[in-house]
Amino acid sequence: MSAQAATAPPRSLTARGWFPALLGLALAIALAFLVLPVVAIFTHSSPSSLISSLNDPASTDALRLSIETSAIAVAVIVLVGTPSAYLLATREFPAKQLVVTLVELPLVLPPAVAGIGLLASFGPGGFLGPALRNAGIPLTLNTAAVVVALIFVAAPFYLRQGQAAFAALDSSWLEASRTLGAGEAKTFARVAVPAATPGLAAGLALAWGRALGEFGATLMFAGSFRGITQTAPLAIYGEFATDFDGALALSAILVAVSGALLLTVKFLVGSGAFGGAAR
């Protein structure tokens, strides 16, 4: 999607006419609607409640757990997702569209459905539950269960973006690399991944953001216990009932962390720090 470069230069905003005005109005409405709730979180929470929230051990435990579990989840997603996305982007095989659809399916699943699905597959009474218990890695109300839930909901974001990034590469580069004697594996590692890095990084940021925000599937599959399974969104939900200001403050911090993550990735990509081809 974002890998497709626009061929025509963007038009100036000052162009006259009713249609540009209509476009501008639509964007203004969309922007106001999308930005207002985020702005309200910050204008509603006082700086002092932000600081006291950072001093609340329950909040910091939740933030720490959120950052740790989402980082592990994203690492697993990148490790398995990058070659998967490369395969989907560069090969044709029977039922490929079906595979792509299945991989993207978790994107449109309601969190409650994801939670039920995880319970039915990996839960203690689920399909693989007894095998996991015998193997000594039960996914029952523990931190590992949180990571599994995060991977499930976040991986499609990376796979989707990664596939688009690899597909947008000029295939003659890859062929040139192979004709010059680099094997398939070397071409993947030395040519394809570096060239696709901006797109992969964008996918990583989206997946990480989604993982940081995960709520429903985590609650159903992993439960809620401070320091073990209570991630920041669960702590916000818990505090909402008794301490609205505390919930607002923790929300503000989570927004700041997620926003900083998106901006950092965009900045690094923009400055060419990944050494990738500029788009």
Next chain:
Amino acid sequence: MSSRRSLALLAVITALAAIGCGSSGGGKPTLVVSAAASLKDAFDQYAQKFPQASVRASYAGSDELAAQIEQGVKPDLFASANTKFPHQLFQKGLVEKPVIFAGNRLVIAVRASGGKVTSLADLEKPGTTIAMGSPTVPVGTYTRQVLSGLPKADGAKVLANVRSNEPDVAGVIGKVAQGAVDAGFVYITDVDATDGKLKAVELPKSLQPQVAYGVAVVKGAKHPKQARQFINGLLHGAGRKALEAAGFEPPPGAGS
């Protein structure tokens, strides 16, 4: 996508939206009820026998629902698994005077087959896993009230076995039913509602907290008349019968 296909897609979406809007009509007013998660079965039954309005109920932890009302959400009716939240909202001028309409009993829920928990004392054993309501939701408050009645060391042993603090009673039931924990503190009506999948281990009488449900009409409700009729039915009519059928106890004597 061709423009003709996108037009067709737009038409389908518009038609679906129109159907969605149309189905909520039907002449009868819609009574919006915010109710404790533990009331779900009884209220769903009662709603079918309430001719004055079609009932749209939202079930969650009483604390979440009370917080929503404080933030300006206006259901017609708020039914809580305690008397504290309706009373607090009444004092803030957000609801009319609450009435107590039902009682319940806190129990330990275990799976019907092969459980290793047969008494409160079993919950203290190392290796037993427990789910309970978080401290803010009534079922969690009652649970901690029970534990505070135990000798301090015993109460601490139980708390050390807790694996999840759930935002509502439905979460506790789910964790026990799925086998994620050995036992959970819930109301007897929640165990009854599982149709034999779970069974109840009773608490000692001396430790049983008084569980009372309060209900109030929300100030500024769209349909206050129907809301009051709904409450009357809970006290004397079809609602009372639905509550009894679900295993609720009569309202405990005068309280706040």
